[in-house]
Amino acid sequence: MLPFAPDRFSDRLFRPAAVAVAAVAALAAAPAAQAIEPFALADIRVEGLQRTDPGTVFAALPFRIGDTYTDEKAAAALRALFATGLFKDVRIEIEGRVAVVIVEERPVIEAVSFVGLKEFDKDTLVKSLKDAGIGEGLPFDKALVDRAEQEIKRQYLSRSLYGAEVVTTITPTERNRVNVTFTMTEGDAAKIKEIRIVGAKVFSESSLLGLMDLTTSGWLTWYTKNDRYSRAKLNADLETLRSHYLNRGYLEFAIDSAQVTISPDKQDIAITITVREGQPYTVTGVRLVGDYLGREEDFKRLVSIKPGEPYRAAVVTDTTKAFTDLFGTYGYAFARVDARPEIDRATGQVAVVLVAEPQRRVYVRRIDVAGNTRTRDEVIRREFRQLESSWYDGERIKLSRERAERLGYFKDVTVDTNEVAGTADQVDLAFNVTEKPTGSLMLGLTFSSADRLALTASIRQDNVFGSGNYLGLEVNTSRTAKSLVFSTVDPYFTVDGISRAIDLYYRTSRPYNSLGDQYQIATPGGAVRFGVPFSEYDTVFFGIGAEQTRIGANTGIPNSYFDYRYRYGANSTAFPLTIGWARDQRDSVLSPSAGKYQRVNFEWSFAGDVRYTRTNAQYQQFFQLWPKFSLMVNAEVGWGAGQGGRPYPVFKNFYGGGLGSVRVFEQNSLGVIDPTGAYVGGARKINLNTELYLPVPGTGNDKSLRLFAFADAGNVWREGERITTDSLRSSAGLGLSWVSPVGPLKMSWGVPLKKQPTDRIQRFQFQIGTAF
Numbered sequence: 001m002l003p004f005a006p007d008r009f010s011d012r013l014f015r016p017a018a019v020a021v022a023a024v025a026a027l028a029a030a031p032a033a034q035a036i037e038p039f040a041l042a043d044i045r046v047e048g049l050q051r052t053d054p055g056t057v058f059a060a061l062p063f064r065i066g067d068t069y070t071d072e073k074a075a076a077a078l079r080a081l082f083a084t085g086l087f088k089d090v091r092i093e094i095e096g097r098v099a100v101v102i103v104e105e106r107p108v109i110e111a112v113s114f115v116g117l118k119e120f121d122k123d124t125l126v127k128s129l130k131d132a133g134i135g136e137g138l139p140f141d142k143a144l145v146d147r148a149e150q151e152i153k154r155q156y157l158s159r160s161l162y163g164a165e166v167v168t169t170i171t172p173t174e175r176n177r178v179n180v181t182f183t184m185t186e187g188d189a190a191k192i193k194e195i196r197i198v199g200a201k202v203f204s205e206s207s208l209l210g211l212m213d214l215t216t217s218g219w220l221t222w223y224t225k226n227d228r229y230s231r232a233k234l235n236a237d238l239e240t241l242r243s244h245y246l247n248r249g250y251l252e253f254a255i256d257s258a259q260v261t262i263s264p265d266k267q268d269i270a271i272t273i274t275v276r277e278g279q280p281y282t283v284t285g286v287r288l289v290g291d292y293l294g295r296e297e298d299f300k301r302l303v304s305i306k307p308g309e310p311y312r313a314a315v316v317t318d319t320t321k322a323f324t325d326l327f328g329t330y331g332y333a334f335a336r337v338d339a340r341p342e343i344d345r346a347t348g349q350v351a352v353v354l355v356a357e358p359q360r361r362v363y364v365r366r367i368d369v370a371g372n373t374r375t376r377d378e379v380i381r382r383e384f385r386q387l388e389s390s391w392y393d394g395e396r397i398k399l400s401r402e403r404a405e406r407l408g409y410f411k412d413v414t415v416d417t418n419e420v421a422g423t424a425d426q427v428d429l430a431f432n433v434t435e436k437p438t439g440s441l442m443l444g445l446t447f448s449s450a451d452r453l454a455l456t457a458s459i460r461q462d463n464v465f466g467s468g469n470y471l472g473l474e475v476n477t478s479r480t481a482k483s484l485v486f487s488t489v490d491p492y493f494t495v496d497g498i499s500r501a502i503d504l505y506y507r508t509s510r511p512y513n514s515l516g517d518q519y520q521i522a523t524p525g526g527a528v529r530f531g532v533p534f535s536e537y538d539t540v541f542f543g544i545g546a547e548q549t550r551i552g553a554n555t556g557i558p559n560s561y562f563d564y565r566y567r568y569g570a571n572s573t574a575f576p577l578t579i580g581w582a583r584d585q586r587d588s589v590l591s592p593s594a595g596k597y598q599r600v601n602f603e604w605s606f607a608g609d610v611r612y613t614r615t616n617a618q619y620q621q622f623f624q625l626w627p628k629f630s631l632m633v634n635a636e637v638g639w640g641a642g643q644g645g646r647p648y649p650v651f652k653n654f655y656g657g658g659l660g661s662v663r664v665f666e667q668n669s670l671g672v673i674d675p676t677g678a679y680v681g682g683a684r685k686i687n688l689n690t691e692l693y694l695p696v697p698g699t700g701n702d703k704s705l706r707l708f709a710f711a712d713a714g715n716v717w718r719e720g721e722r723i724t725t726d727s728l729r730s731s732a733g734l735g736l737s738w739v740s741p742v743g744p745l746k747m748s749w750g751v752p753l754k755k756q757p758t759d760r761i762q763r764f765q766f767q768i769g770t771a772f
Contacts, residue, residue: 052105109138161186541579560680650680687714749763
């Protein structure tokens with residue numbers, strides 16, 4: 001985070017200071033000049049320059065050789081030269097018919113340094129200061145430096161460092177240069193020692209405090225920093241308290257005061273909030289008043305306010321927003337819908353009156369895109385569903401914003417509607433985006449008695465050179481399964497939005513074998529897939545691939561692989577056709593708490609040495625149970641079958657166990673056990689997973705750090721084997737999910753609930769990733 005905003009610094013603080021200095025200096029110099037009679041200039045000389053180019057001075061002067069020199073032109077010249085900010089003093093002397101411009105240059109900043117800086121990033125602070133006019137090679141301006149010092153102090157206060165001091169030292173050096181040193185004495189951050197809520201009777205003080213982000217010091221507040229006072233955070237917490245009451249019928253709830261006191265040593269903060277609850281109100285009815293375009297029935301269907309229930313401000317807001325959105329779909333961009341409660345204090349009842357003013361219908365003249373320093377305009381614009389020179393459609397604009405957000409390239413996407421001057425029926429739309437890193441580096445690390453230390457890594461860029469294309473490389477160094485995969489995706493291979501993906505890979509696998517012999521199955525290959533959008537949320541994928549599988553012949557090869565190699569040869573070619581469908585409606589990729597994810601993929605090898613069908617389906621859903629608790633359920637099924645009179649190829653088996661499957665059991669260790677002791681997977685797979693997410697005590701409402709309890713079940717079976725509940729493996733345990741500074745981390749520890757003596761157990765597993 002920037003210690004201060006450069007644009008705010010320069011526009012609000014620094015520029016007025018420079019103008020004021022120039023004006024004062026010019027006025028001070030003006031009386032010193034003797035009034036002279038106008039005359040024609042024979043020559044102009046400049047004295048006192050050391051670094052500044054003479055052309056800079058001559059360009060600022062309002063007169064030239066041969067022009068008539070007057071006192072007014074002299075005053076204008078002084079103002080212009082001071083306005084450049086390059087000179088500490090300027091005066092003009094007349095020698096006969098020659099104007100001599102004498103300047104004293106401002107010192108140049110040779111270096112900017114910091115002493116005692118810990119709270120802020122040095123490089124970010126240096127850049128911010130330079131953007132504001134304080135940096136190496138820039139003219140020194142004491143007023144700018146003083147204001148920078150005060151702004152840095154204010155930023156320390158925003159981080160609860162009330163004892164912080166900033167002292168600026170200016171050290172002259174040779175050749176009219178200076179060093180600027182900011183010396184910080186940061187001290188310790190003031191911590192919130194006490195928070196009181198006075199006047200609360202309906203809800204306990206402890207329950208209300210639990211709604212707030214600000215809290216007293218605890219065992220994890222060193223990470224969350226929620227025990228540091230911030231006016232912005234307090235205002236947000238006050239709004240949370242207000243919403244809590246308003247959504248439970250307390251329509252007249254008010255916060256009378258919020259007092260913040262700090263101890264004399266500036267280390268302890270106490271907050272006292274005084275509230276007035278009022279009485280609860282029940283809704284008796286809803287009335288529509290105003291112009292509803294003759295579509296009252298359409299609007300009534302959007303009313304979610306229920307008579308007989310307590311007045312809920314959030315429901316009222318949702319209804320008015322739904323009304324506004326519906327007006328927007330009809331082209332009324334500036335429609336106003338106000339909710340006016342009619343209160344009967346004697347009975348504790350309220351009638352909600354919804355007043356609508358549609359204003360005028362408009363169409364979109366132009367759509368502008370701003371903030372995309374990396375991503376090309378066309379990458380964003382091709383997601384738009386609202387078109388230029390067409391009627392304003394609120395639903396299409398909302399969909400355009402959502403599609404731009406789903407690209408995953410931006411932290412934030414906002415849309416502003418601006419009226420066009422001089423017209424009553426036109427608007428311009430401004431899409432403002434804030435870009436974020438679109439590359440990622442994922443690392444996975446596991447340790448087991450079979451694999452010892454295994455590393456899984458992938459590097460990818462979702463927006464290569466701002467083109468919207470995906471480029472990825474995945475590497476797996478597990479002793480039992482190594483892989484190298486190169487992938488690229490063009491999401492707009494055609495102008496209609498058909499995507500194209502190309503995969504090139506080389507995989508080797510060595511199933512778990514109790515004999516420990518060195519054999520492997522190698523599979524080089526490639527595939528191309530196309531994705532066809534059938535709706536705004538549904539995409540169907542189809543493609544074709546080509547691969548060859550080579551089964552090694554070393555001693556100790558599992559019987560199932562040896563038998564397949566003996567019957568069908570060491571090399572097997574396949575040309576699989578694939579078709580699939582996917583839909584992702586989760587509210588977040590990193591920390592989802594609501595929504596669902598669905599996918600189905602079907603693979604059919606119709607030519608080559610290997611004939612088979614392979615199906616994989618997944619359904620995942622998140623449920624928001626309470627504000628801080630959510631539940632995830634996941635089900636995945638895999639099914640393979642041989643074709644053309646051949647069995648299902650053993651090297652296409654599914655595997656189970658480990659991350660993404662049944663935790664606690666080692667990676668890929670579930671399923672069929674070969675007579676040699678190798679774990680070779682199977683043609684059938686079932687995974688069932690549940691996770692209950694809950695907040696870490698002491699972190700408040702922080703969703704970046706969550707605990708979870710999990711329960712997994714599943715297994716892998718061979719082709720034709722009966723699937724029974726008795727053959728399932730299951731486990732349970734606890735875990736921690738953390739969106740850490742170096743990327744998302746997930747770790748778990750558990751115990752097997754249902755296992756067999758031959759199963760391999762791996763109680764602890766974790767995975768971590770980072771973004772660049």
